[in-house]
Amino acid sequence: MAKTIPISLDVMGGDSGAEVVIPGAEIALVRHPDIRFQLFGNEKVVKPLLDKFPRVRDASTFQHCDIAIAMDTKPSQALRQGRWRSSMWRSIEAVKTGDAAVAVSAGNTGALMAMSKFCLRTMANIERPAIAAIWPTSRGESVVLDVGATIGADAQQLIDFAILGGAMARALFGIERPTIGLLNIGVEEVKGLEEVRTAGRLLRETPLRSIDYAGFVEGDDLGKGTVDVVVTEGFAGNIALKTAEGTAKQIGGYLRSAMSRTFMSRIGYLFAKNAFDLLKAKMDPRKVNGGVFLGLNGIVIKSHGGTDAEGYAAAIDLAYDMVRNELTHKIAQDLVHYHRGRFGETATTSTGDL
Incomplete structure:
Protein backbone atom coordinates (compact mmCIF):
# COMPACT_ATOMS: atom_id res chain seq x y z
CA MET A 1 0.00 0.00 0.00
CA ALA A 2 1.36 3.43 -0.93
CA LYS A 3 2.23 5.83 1.89
CA THR A 4 -0.09 8.43 0.43
CA ILE A 5 -3.64 8.14 -0.91
CA PRO A 6 -3.99 9.94 -4.27
CA ILE A 7 -7.52 11.30 -4.79
CA SER A 8 -8.71 13.18 -7.87
CA LEU A 9 -11.36 15.87 -7.45
CA ASP A 10 -13.75 17.30 -10.02
CA VAL A 11 -13.47 20.80 -8.57
CA MET A 12 -16.19 22.26 -10.81
CA GLY A 13 -18.88 19.69 -9.95
CA GLY A 14 -21.92 20.45 -7.80
CA ASP A 15 -24.19 23.40 -7.18
CA SER A 16 -21.38 25.53 -5.73
CA GLY A 17 -18.33 23.95 -7.37
CA ALA A 18 -14.94 25.06 -6.13
CA GLU A 19 -16.45 27.18 -3.33
CA VAL A 20 -17.38 23.94 -1.59
CA VAL A 21 -14.82 21.48 -2.98
CA ILE A 22 -11.66 23.31 -1.89
CA PRO A 23 -12.82 24.01 1.71
CA GLY A 24 -14.08 20.42 1.89
CA ALA A 25 -10.67 19.17 0.77
CA GLU A 26 -9.12 21.26 3.54
CA ILE A 27 -11.31 19.58 6.19
CA ALA A 28 -10.54 16.10 4.84
CA LEU A 29 -6.82 16.84 4.68
CA VAL A 30 -6.75 17.79 8.36
CA ARG A 31 -8.30 14.41 9.17
CA HIS A 32 -6.11 12.47 6.71
CA PRO A 33 -2.73 14.19 6.19
CA ASP A 34 -1.59 11.35 3.90
CA ILE A 35 -4.04 12.39 1.16
CA ARG A 36 -2.63 13.93 -2.00
CA PHE A 37 -5.10 15.62 -4.33
CA GLN A 38 -5.22 15.95 -8.08
CA LEU A 39 -7.48 18.90 -8.81
CA PHE A 40 -9.23 19.43 -12.14
CA GLY A 41 -11.02 22.68 -12.88
CA ASN A 42 -10.92 26.19 -14.28
CA GLU A 43 -7.74 27.95 -13.15
CA LYS A 44 -9.46 31.35 -12.96
CA VAL A 45 -11.81 29.94 -10.34
CA VAL A 46 -9.59 27.46 -8.54
CA LYS A 47 -6.24 29.21 -8.11
CA PRO A 48 -7.56 32.19 -6.07
CA LEU A 49 -9.21 29.69 -3.72
CA LEU A 50 -6.00 27.67 -3.38
CA ASP A 51 -4.26 30.84 -2.21
CA LYS A 52 -6.82 30.99 0.62
CA PHE A 53 -6.27 27.32 1.48
CA PRO A 54 -2.49 26.80 1.32
CA ARG A 55 -2.71 23.38 3.00
CA VAL A 56 -4.72 22.08 0.03
CA ARG A 57 -2.50 23.90 -2.46
CA ASP A 58 0.66 22.33 -1.02
CA ALA A 59 -0.87 18.82 -1.02
CA SER A 60 -2.20 19.05 -4.58
CA THR A 61 -1.38 19.17 -8.24
CA PHE A 62 -3.71 21.20 -10.43
CA GLN A 63 -4.69 20.81 -14.08
CA HIS A 64 -6.76 23.36 -15.95
CA CYS A 65 -9.87 22.13 -17.76
CA ASP A 66 -11.85 24.16 -20.27
CA ILE A 67 -15.24 22.53 -19.67
CA ALA A 68 -17.38 22.10 -16.57
CA ILE A 69 -20.36 19.72 -16.90
CA ALA A 70 -23.56 21.51 -15.88
CA MET A 71 -25.94 19.88 -13.42
CA ASP A 72 -28.73 19.71 -16.01
CA THR A 73 -26.63 18.37 -18.90
CA LYS A 74 -27.91 15.11 -20.38
CA PRO A 75 -25.46 12.18 -20.04
CA SER A 76 -25.21 11.69 -23.82
CA GLN A 77 -24.47 15.37 -24.30
CA ALA A 78 -21.88 15.31 -21.52
CA LEU A 79 -20.09 12.44 -23.23
CA ARG A 80 -20.04 14.23 -26.56
CA GLN A 81 -18.96 17.62 -25.24
CA GLY A 82 -17.03 16.78 -22.09
CA ARG A 83 -14.77 13.89 -22.99
CA TRP A 84 -11.06 14.64 -22.76
CA ARG A 85 -11.53 18.31 -21.76
CA SER A 86 -13.97 18.46 -18.83
CA SER A 87 -13.00 18.44 -15.16
CA MET A 88 -15.33 15.48 -14.59
CA TRP A 89 -13.78 13.32 -17.31
CA ARG A 90 -10.22 14.20 -16.33
CA SER A 91 -10.81 13.30 -12.69
CA ILE A 92 -12.14 9.87 -13.72
CA GLU A 93 -9.38 9.36 -16.26
CA ALA A 94 -6.82 9.87 -13.48
CA VAL A 95 -8.17 6.69 -11.87
CA LYS A 96 -7.88 4.80 -15.16
CA THR A 97 -4.25 5.82 -15.66
CA GLY A 98 -3.36 5.04 -12.04
CA ASP A 99 -2.51 8.62 -11.16
CA ALA A 100 -5.36 8.58 -8.61
CA ALA A 101 -6.81 5.74 -6.56
CA VAL A 102 -10.33 7.20 -6.48
CA ALA A 103 -12.26 10.10 -8.01
CA VAL A 104 -14.77 12.32 -6.19
CA SER A 105 -17.33 14.54 -7.89
CA ALA A 106 -20.45 16.41 -6.76
CA GLY A 107 -21.50 16.86 -10.37
CA ASN A 108 -24.39 15.63 -12.49
CA THR A 109 -25.09 12.02 -11.44
CA GLY A 110 -26.15 10.77 -14.87
CA ALA A 111 -23.16 12.33 -16.58
CA LEU A 112 -20.79 11.05 -13.92
CA MET A 113 -22.08 7.48 -14.26
CA ALA A 114 -21.99 7.61 -18.07
CA MET A 115 -18.43 8.91 -18.10
CA SER A 116 -17.33 6.45 -15.42
CA LYS A 117 -18.74 3.48 -17.34
CA PHE A 118 -17.24 4.69 -20.61
CA CYS A 119 -13.82 5.47 -19.16
CA LEU A 120 -13.33 2.70 -16.58
CA ARG A 121 -15.59 -0.07 -17.98
CA THR A 122 -17.28 -2.66 -15.84
CA MET A 123 -15.42 -5.36 -13.93
CA ALA A 124 -15.29 -8.96 -15.08
CA ASN A 125 -18.69 -10.66 -14.96
CA ILE A 126 -20.51 -7.45 -14.00
CA GLU A 127 -23.15 -6.40 -16.52
CA ARG A 128 -24.27 -3.15 -14.86
CA PRO A 129 -22.74 -1.04 -12.08
CA ALA A 130 -24.60 0.12 -8.98
CA ILE A 131 -24.59 3.15 -6.72
CA LYS A 287 -22.15 12.70 7.75
CA VAL A 288 -23.15 9.93 5.32
CA ASN A 289 -22.66 11.93 2.13
CA GLY A 290 -21.24 10.01 -0.80
CA GLY A 291 -22.52 7.31 -3.13
CA VAL A 292 -20.01 4.69 -4.26
CA PHE A 293 -20.08 3.55 -7.89
CA LEU A 294 -19.53 -0.19 -7.61
CA GLY A 295 -18.71 -2.69 -10.34
CA LEU A 296 -16.25 -0.56 -12.30
CA ASN A 297 -12.51 -0.98 -12.80
CA GLY A 298 -11.85 1.80 -10.35
CA ILE A 299 -13.62 3.69 -7.58
CA VAL A 300 -15.76 6.79 -8.14
CA ILE A 301 -17.57 8.60 -5.32
CA LYS A 302 -20.62 10.79 -6.01
CA SER A 303 -21.09 13.59 -3.49
CA HIS A 304 -24.48 15.26 -3.11
CA GLY A 305 -24.53 18.25 -5.43
CA GLY A 306 -26.03 20.60 -2.85
CA THR A 307 -23.84 19.70 0.11
CA ASP A 308 -21.55 22.08 2.00
CA ALA A 309 -17.83 21.79 2.77
CA GLU A 310 -18.38 19.43 5.71
CA GLY A 311 -20.53 17.16 3.57
CA TYR A 312 -17.99 17.15 0.74
CA ALA A 313 -15.26 16.30 3.24
CA ALA A 314 -17.35 13.28 4.30
CA ALA A 315 -17.39 12.10 0.66
CA ILE A 316 -13.60 12.40 0.57
CA ASP A 317 -13.41 10.50 3.87
CA LEU A 318 -15.44 7.72 2.26
CA ALA A 319 -13.15 7.70 -0.76
CA TYR A 320 -10.13 7.47 1.54
CA ASP A 321 -11.62 4.52 3.45
CA MET A 322 -12.53 2.64 0.27
CA VAL A 323 -8.95 2.88 -0.98
CA ARG A 324 -7.28 2.23 2.37
CA ASN A 325 -9.39 -0.89 2.88
CA GLU A 326 -8.83 -2.16 -0.69
CA LEU A 327 -12.43 -2.19 -1.89
CA THR A 328 -11.63 -3.05 -5.52
CA HIS A 329 -9.45 -6.00 -4.47
CA LYS A 330 -12.17 -7.35 -2.17
CA ILE A 331 -14.78 -7.11 -4.94
CA ALA A 332 -12.53 -8.93 -7.41
CA GLN A 333 -11.88 -11.73 -4.92
CA ASP A 334 -15.57 -12.15 -4.10
CA LEU A 335 -16.61 -12.20 -7.76
CA VAL A 336 -14.06 -14.88 -8.65
CA HIS A 337 -15.14 -17.04 -5.72
CA TYR A 338 -18.85 -16.69 -6.52
CA HIS A 339 -18.52 -17.49 -10.23
CA ARG A 340 -16.21 -20.43 -9.61
CA GLY A 341 -18.65 -21.79 -7.05
CA ARG A 342 -21.65 -21.44 -9.34
CA PHE A 343 -20.25 -21.89 -12.84
CA GLY A 344 -16.99 -23.79 -12.29
CA GLU A 345 -13.37 -22.89 -13.02
CA THR A 346 -14.19 -21.67 -16.55
CA ALA A 347 -15.85 -18.45 -15.32
CA THR A 348 -14.59 -15.52 -17.36
CA THR A 349 -11.98 -13.20 -15.90
CA SER A 350 -11.92 -10.65 -18.70
CA THR A 351 -12.96 -7.05 -18.26
CA GLY A 352 -16.64 -6.46 -18.93
CA ASP A 353 -18.06 -3.98 -21.39
CA LEU A 354 -20.84 -1.42 -21.22
Whole structure:
Protein backbone atom coordinates (compact mmCIF):
# COMPACT_ATOMS: atom_id res chain seq x y z
CA MET A 1 0.00 0.00 0.00
CA ALA A 2 1.36 3.43 -0.93
CA LYS A 3 2.23 5.83 1.89
CA THR A 4 -0.09 8.43 0.43
CA ILE A 5 -3.64 8.14 -0.91
CA PRO A 6 -3.99 9.94 -4.27
CA ILE A 7 -7.52 11.30 -4.79
CA SER A 8 -8.71 13.18 -7.87
CA LEU A 9 -11.36 15.87 -7.45
CA ASP A 10 -13.75 17.30 -10.02
CA VAL A 11 -13.47 20.80 -8.57
CA MET A 12 -16.19 22.26 -10.81
CA GLY A 13 -18.88 19.69 -9.95
CA GLY A 14 -21.92 20.45 -7.80
CA ASP A 15 -24.19 23.40 -7.18
CA SER A 16 -21.38 25.53 -5.73
CA GLY A 17 -18.33 23.95 -7.37
CA ALA A 18 -14.94 25.06 -6.13
CA GLU A 19 -16.45 27.18 -3.33
CA VAL A 20 -17.38 23.94 -1.59
CA VAL A 21 -14.82 21.48 -2.98
CA ILE A 22 -11.66 23.31 -1.89
CA PRO A 23 -12.82 24.01 1.71
CA GLY A 24 -14.08 20.42 1.89
CA ALA A 25 -10.67 19.17 0.77
CA GLU A 26 -9.12 21.26 3.54
CA ILE A 27 -11.31 19.58 6.19
CA ALA A 28 -10.54 16.10 4.84
CA LEU A 29 -6.82 16.84 4.68
CA VAL A 30 -6.75 17.79 8.36
CA ARG A 31 -8.30 14.41 9.17
CA HIS A 32 -6.11 12.47 6.71
CA PRO A 33 -2.73 14.19 6.19
CA ASP A 34 -1.59 11.35 3.90
CA ILE A 35 -4.04 12.39 1.16
CA ARG A 36 -2.63 13.93 -2.00
CA PHE A 37 -5.10 15.62 -4.33
CA GLN A 38 -5.22 15.95 -8.08
CA LEU A 39 -7.48 18.90 -8.81
CA PHE A 40 -9.23 19.43 -12.14
CA GLY A 41 -11.02 22.68 -12.88
CA ASN A 42 -10.92 26.19 -14.28
CA GLU A 43 -7.74 27.95 -13.15
CA LYS A 44 -9.46 31.35 -12.96
CA VAL A 45 -11.81 29.94 -10.34
CA VAL A 46 -9.59 27.46 -8.54
CA LYS A 47 -6.24 29.21 -8.11
CA PRO A 48 -7.56 32.19 -6.07
CA LEU A 49 -9.21 29.69 -3.72
CA LEU A 50 -6.00 27.67 -3.38
CA ASP A 51 -4.26 30.84 -2.21
CA LYS A 52 -6.82 30.99 0.62
CA PHE A 53 -6.27 27.32 1.48
CA PRO A 54 -2.49 26.80 1.32
CA ARG A 55 -2.71 23.38 3.00
CA VAL A 56 -4.72 22.08 0.03
CA ARG A 57 -2.50 23.90 -2.46
CA ASP A 58 0.66 22.33 -1.02
CA ALA A 59 -0.87 18.82 -1.02
CA SER A 60 -2.20 19.05 -4.58
CA THR A 61 -1.38 19.17 -8.24
CA PHE A 62 -3.71 21.20 -10.43
CA GLN A 63 -4.69 20.81 -14.08
CA HIS A 64 -6.76 23.36 -15.95
CA CYS A 65 -9.87 22.13 -17.76
CA ASP A 66 -11.85 24.16 -20.27
CA ILE A 67 -15.24 22.53 -19.67
CA ALA A 68 -17.38 22.10 -16.57
CA ILE A 69 -20.36 19.72 -16.90
CA ALA A 70 -23.56 21.51 -15.88
CA MET A 71 -25.94 19.88 -13.42
CA ASP A 72 -28.73 19.71 -16.01
CA THR A 73 -26.63 18.37 -18.90
CA LYS A 74 -27.91 15.11 -20.38
CA PRO A 75 -25.46 12.18 -20.04
CA SER A 76 -25.21 11.69 -23.82
CA GLN A 77 -24.47 15.37 -24.30
CA ALA A 78 -21.88 15.31 -21.52
CA LEU A 79 -20.09 12.44 -23.23
CA ARG A 80 -20.04 14.23 -26.56
CA GLN A 81 -18.96 17.62 -25.24
CA GLY A 82 -17.03 16.78 -22.09
CA ARG A 83 -14.77 13.89 -22.99
CA TRP A 84 -11.06 14.64 -22.76
CA ARG A 85 -11.53 18.31 -21.76
CA SER A 86 -13.97 18.46 -18.83
CA SER A 87 -13.00 18.44 -15.16
CA MET A 88 -15.33 15.48 -14.59
CA TRP A 89 -13.78 13.32 -17.31
CA ARG A 90 -10.22 14.20 -16.33
CA SER A 91 -10.81 13.30 -12.69
CA ILE A 92 -12.14 9.87 -13.72
CA GLU A 93 -9.38 9.36 -16.26
CA ALA A 94 -6.82 9.87 -13.48
CA VAL A 95 -8.17 6.69 -11.87
CA LYS A 96 -7.88 4.80 -15.16
CA THR A 97 -4.25 5.82 -15.66
CA GLY A 98 -3.36 5.04 -12.04
CA ASP A 99 -2.51 8.62 -11.16
CA ALA A 100 -5.36 8.58 -8.61
CA ALA A 101 -6.81 5.74 -6.56
CA VAL A 102 -10.33 7.20 -6.48
CA ALA A 103 -12.26 10.10 -8.01
CA VAL A 104 -14.77 12.32 -6.19
CA SER A 105 -17.33 14.54 -7.89
CA ALA A 106 -20.45 16.41 -6.76
CA GLY A 107 -21.50 16.86 -10.37
CA ASN A 108 -24.39 15.63 -12.49
CA THR A 109 -25.09 12.02 -11.44
CA GLY A 110 -26.15 10.77 -14.87
CA ALA A 111 -23.16 12.33 -16.58
CA LEU A 112 -20.79 11.05 -13.92
CA MET A 113 -22.08 7.48 -14.26
CA ALA A 114 -21.99 7.61 -18.07
CA MET A 115 -18.43 8.91 -18.10
CA SER A 116 -17.33 6.45 -15.42
CA LYS A 117 -18.74 3.48 -17.34
CA PHE A 118 -17.24 4.69 -20.61
CA CYS A 119 -13.82 5.47 -19.16
CA LEU A 120 -13.33 2.70 -16.58
CA ARG A 121 -15.59 -0.07 -17.98
CA THR A 122 -17.28 -2.66 -15.84
CA MET A 123 -15.42 -5.36 -13.93
CA ALA A 124 -15.29 -8.96 -15.08
CA ASN A 125 -18.69 -10.66 -14.96
CA ILE A 126 -20.51 -7.45 -14.00
CA GLU A 127 -23.15 -6.40 -16.52
CA ARG A 128 -24.27 -3.15 -14.86
CA PRO A 129 -22.74 -1.04 -12.08
CA ALA A 130 -24.60 0.12 -8.98
CA ILE A 131 -24.59 3.15 -6.72
CA ALA A 132 -24.24 2.23 -3.05
CA ALA A 133 -25.24 4.58 -0.23
CA ILE A 134 -24.49 4.48 3.49
CA TRP A 135 -27.76 4.33 5.43
CA PRO A 136 -28.01 5.43 9.09
CA THR A 137 -29.89 2.87 11.18
CA SER A 138 -30.83 2.30 14.81
CA ARG A 139 -27.94 -0.21 15.00
CA GLY A 140 -25.35 1.98 13.27
CA GLU A 141 -25.04 2.00 9.48
CA SER A 142 -25.91 -0.24 6.56
CA VAL A 143 -25.06 -0.28 2.86
CA VAL A 144 -28.00 0.10 0.45
CA LEU A 145 -27.70 -0.46 -3.29
CA ASP A 146 -28.67 0.23 -6.01
CA VAL A 147 -29.94 3.77 -5.40
CA GLY A 148 -30.19 4.95 -8.98
CA ALA A 149 -27.80 3.44 -11.50
CA THR A 150 -29.70 0.42 -12.88
CA ILE A 151 -33.47 0.54 -13.36
CA GLY A 152 -35.28 -2.80 -13.38
CA ALA A 153 -32.41 -5.15 -12.50
CA ASP A 154 -32.76 -8.85 -13.32
CA ALA A 155 -31.97 -11.69 -10.92
CA GLN A 156 -28.30 -12.01 -11.85
CA GLN A 157 -27.76 -8.26 -11.49
CA LEU A 158 -29.34 -8.35 -8.03
CA ILE A 159 -26.93 -11.15 -7.10
CA ASP A 160 -24.04 -9.07 -8.45
CA PHE A 161 -25.23 -6.15 -6.31
CA ALA A 162 -25.26 -8.41 -3.26
CA ILE A 163 -21.62 -9.35 -3.88
CA LEU A 164 -20.62 -5.74 -4.54
CA GLY A 165 -22.42 -4.47 -1.46
CA GLY A 166 -20.99 -7.23 0.68
CA ALA A 167 -17.45 -6.28 -0.35
CA MET A 168 -18.17 -2.64 0.48
CA ALA A 169 -19.50 -3.60 3.91
CA ARG A 170 -16.37 -5.65 4.55
CA ALA A 171 -14.19 -2.70 3.55
CA LEU A 172 -16.19 -0.05 5.41
CA PHE A 173 -17.38 -1.85 8.55
CA GLY A 174 -14.70 -4.51 8.93
CA ILE A 175 -17.30 -7.32 8.96
CA GLU A 176 -15.96 -10.69 7.85
CA ARG A 177 -19.32 -11.99 6.50
CA PRO A 178 -21.88 -9.18 6.25
CA THR A 179 -25.55 -10.13 6.21
CA ILE A 180 -27.42 -9.45 2.96
CA GLY A 181 -31.15 -8.86 2.46
CA LEU A 182 -33.19 -8.43 -0.72
CA LEU A 183 -35.71 -5.58 -0.46
CA ASN A 184 -39.20 -6.95 -1.06
CA ILE A 185 -42.86 -6.33 -0.23
CA GLY A 186 -42.82 -9.14 2.34
CA VAL A 187 -40.47 -11.67 3.90
CA GLU A 188 -42.34 -14.70 2.57
CA GLU A 189 -40.62 -16.50 -0.32
CA VAL A 190 -43.77 -16.47 -2.47
CA LYS A 191 -44.07 -12.66 -2.43
CA GLY A 192 -42.58 -10.05 -4.74
CA LEU A 193 -41.42 -9.79 -8.32
CA GLU A 194 -40.20 -12.92 -10.08
CA GLU A 195 -36.67 -11.53 -10.52
CA VAL A 196 -36.40 -10.84 -6.78
CA ARG A 197 -37.69 -14.32 -5.89
CA THR A 198 -35.28 -15.91 -8.36
CA ALA A 199 -32.35 -13.94 -6.97
CA GLY A 200 -33.29 -15.03 -3.47
CA ARG A 201 -33.43 -18.70 -4.48
CA LEU A 202 -30.05 -18.54 -6.21
CA LEU A 203 -28.44 -16.77 -3.25
CA ARG A 204 -29.73 -19.52 -0.95
CA GLU A 205 -28.49 -22.29 -3.23
CA THR A 206 -25.02 -20.90 -4.04
CA PRO A 207 -22.08 -21.36 -1.63
CA LEU A 208 -21.11 -17.87 -0.48
CA ARG A 209 -17.88 -17.47 1.46
CA SER A 210 -17.90 -13.69 1.91
CA ILE A 211 -21.58 -12.89 2.56
CA ASP A 212 -24.42 -14.33 4.62
CA TYR A 213 -27.76 -14.20 2.80
CA ALA A 214 -30.52 -13.44 5.33
CA GLY A 215 -33.55 -13.52 3.00
CA PHE A 216 -36.09 -10.84 2.14
CA VAL A 217 -36.37 -7.57 4.07
CA GLU A 218 -39.06 -4.90 3.97
CA GLY A 219 -38.96 -1.12 3.87
CA ASP A 220 -39.05 -0.69 7.63
CA ASP A 221 -35.95 -2.89 7.94
CA LEU A 222 -33.89 -0.13 6.32
CA GLY A 223 -34.09 2.03 9.43
CA LYS A 224 -33.87 -0.90 11.83
CA GLY A 225 -30.57 -2.07 10.40
CA THR A 226 -31.86 -5.65 10.18
CA VAL A 227 -29.05 -6.57 7.76
CA ASP A 228 -25.67 -5.05 6.89
CA VAL A 229 -26.50 -4.73 3.17
CA VAL A 230 -29.88 -4.12 1.55
CA VAL A 231 -30.10 -4.97 -2.17
CA THR A 232 -32.67 -3.58 -4.58
CA GLU A 233 -32.86 -2.20 -8.11
CA GLY A 234 -32.22 1.46 -8.82
CA PHE A 235 -35.80 2.69 -9.20
CA ALA A 236 -37.00 1.48 -5.80
CA GLY A 237 -33.66 2.29 -4.19
CA ASN A 238 -33.64 5.89 -5.37
CA ILE A 239 -37.22 6.45 -4.21
CA ALA A 240 -36.36 4.98 -0.79
CA LEU A 241 -33.29 7.22 -0.52
CA LYS A 242 -35.13 10.40 -1.46
CA THR A 243 -38.03 9.51 0.83
CA ALA A 244 -35.68 9.00 3.77
CA GLU A 245 -33.91 12.31 3.09
CA GLY A 246 -37.22 14.14 2.83
CA THR A 247 -38.57 12.54 5.99
CA ALA A 248 -35.48 13.56 7.95
CA LYS A 249 -35.91 17.16 6.81
CA GLN A 250 -39.63 17.03 7.61
CA ILE A 251 -39.01 15.80 11.16
CA GLY A 252 -36.34 18.44 11.65
CA GLY A 253 -38.78 21.11 10.53
CA TYR A 254 -41.48 19.82 12.90
CA LEU A 255 -39.06 19.91 15.84
CA ARG A 256 -37.87 23.44 15.09
CA SER A 257 -41.45 24.64 14.80
CA ALA A 258 -42.54 22.92 18.03
CA MET A 259 -39.57 24.21 20.01
CA SER A 260 -40.19 27.84 19.01
CA ARG A 261 -43.99 27.83 19.27
CA THR A 262 -44.36 29.18 22.81
CA PHE A 263 -42.24 30.70 25.55
CA MET A 264 -42.47 27.50 27.62
CA SER A 265 -41.42 25.33 24.69
CA ARG A 266 -38.35 27.52 24.20
CA ILE A 267 -37.51 27.10 27.88
CA GLY A 268 -37.97 23.35 27.51
CA TYR A 269 -35.65 23.35 24.52
CA LEU A 270 -32.88 24.93 26.60
CA PHE A 271 -33.12 22.12 29.17
CA ALA A 272 -33.17 19.45 26.46
CA LYS A 273 -30.60 21.08 24.16
CA ASN A 274 -27.98 18.36 24.56
CA ALA A 275 -30.48 15.69 23.59
CA PHE A 276 -31.63 17.68 20.56
CA ASP A 277 -28.03 18.27 19.52
CA LEU A 278 -27.42 14.51 19.60
CA LEU A 279 -30.55 13.93 17.52
CA LYS A 280 -29.47 16.60 15.02
CA ALA A 281 -26.05 15.01 14.66
CA LYS A 282 -27.61 11.56 14.16
CA MET A 283 -29.91 12.88 11.42
CA ASP A 284 -27.29 15.04 9.71
CA PRO A 285 -27.17 13.83 6.07
CA ARG A 286 -23.74 15.37 5.58
CA LYS A 287 -22.15 12.70 7.75
CA VAL A 288 -23.15 9.93 5.32
CA ASN A 289 -22.66 11.93 2.13
CA GLY A 290 -21.24 10.01 -0.80
CA GLY A 291 -22.52 7.31 -3.13
CA VAL A 292 -20.01 4.69 -4.26
CA PHE A 293 -20.08 3.55 -7.89
CA LEU A 294 -19.53 -0.19 -7.61
CA GLY A 295 -18.71 -2.69 -10.34
CA LEU A 296 -16.25 -0.56 -12.30
CA ASN A 297 -12.51 -0.98 -12.80
CA GLY A 298 -11.85 1.80 -10.35
CA ILE A 299 -13.62 3.69 -7.58
CA VAL A 300 -15.76 6.79 -8.14
CA ILE A 301 -17.57 8.60 -5.32
CA LYS A 302 -20.62 10.79 -6.01
CA SER A 303 -21.09 13.59 -3.49
CA HIS A 304 -24.48 15.26 -3.11
CA GLY A 305 -24.53 18.25 -5.43
CA GLY A 306 -26.03 20.60 -2.85
CA THR A 307 -23.84 19.70 0.11
CA ASP A 308 -21.55 22.08 2.00
CA ALA A 309 -17.83 21.79 2.77
CA GLU A 310 -18.38 19.43 5.71
CA GLY A 311 -20.53 17.16 3.57
CA TYR A 312 -17.99 17.15 0.74
CA ALA A 313 -15.26 16.30 3.24
CA ALA A 314 -17.35 13.28 4.30
CA ALA A 315 -17.39 12.10 0.66
CA ILE A 316 -13.60 12.40 0.57
CA ASP A 317 -13.41 10.50 3.87
CA LEU A 318 -15.44 7.72 2.26
CA ALA A 319 -13.15 7.70 -0.76
CA TYR A 320 -10.13 7.47 1.54
CA ASP A 321 -11.62 4.52 3.45
CA MET A 322 -12.53 2.64 0.27
CA VAL A 323 -8.95 2.88 -0.98
CA ARG A 324 -7.28 2.23 2.37
CA ASN A 325 -9.39 -0.89 2.88
CA GLU A 326 -8.83 -2.16 -0.69
CA LEU A 327 -12.43 -2.19 -1.89
CA THR A 328 -11.63 -3.05 -5.52
CA HIS A 329 -9.45 -6.00 -4.47
CA LYS A 330 -12.17 -7.35 -2.17
CA ILE A 331 -14.78 -7.11 -4.94
CA ALA A 332 -12.53 -8.93 -7.41
CA GLN A 333 -11.88 -11.73 -4.92
CA ASP A 334 -15.57 -12.15 -4.10
CA LEU A 335 -16.61 -12.20 -7.76
CA VAL A 336 -14.06 -14.88 -8.65
CA HIS A 337 -15.14 -17.04 -5.72
CA TYR A 338 -18.85 -16.69 -6.52
CA HIS A 339 -18.52 -17.49 -10.23
CA ARG A 340 -16.21 -20.43 -9.61
CA GLY A 341 -18.65 -21.79 -7.05
CA ARG A 342 -21.65 -21.44 -9.34
CA PHE A 343 -20.25 -21.89 -12.84
CA GLY A 344 -16.99 -23.79 -12.29
CA GLU A 345 -13.37 -22.89 -13.02
CA THR A 346 -14.19 -21.67 -16.55
CA ALA A 347 -15.85 -18.45 -15.32
CA THR A 348 -14.59 -15.52 -17.36
CA THR A 349 -11.98 -13.20 -15.90
CA SER A 350 -11.92 -10.65 -18.70
CA THR A 351 -12.96 -7.05 -18.26
CA GLY A 352 -16.64 -6.46 -18.93
CA ASP A 353 -18.06 -3.98 -21.39
CA LEU A 354 -20.84 -1.42 -21.22
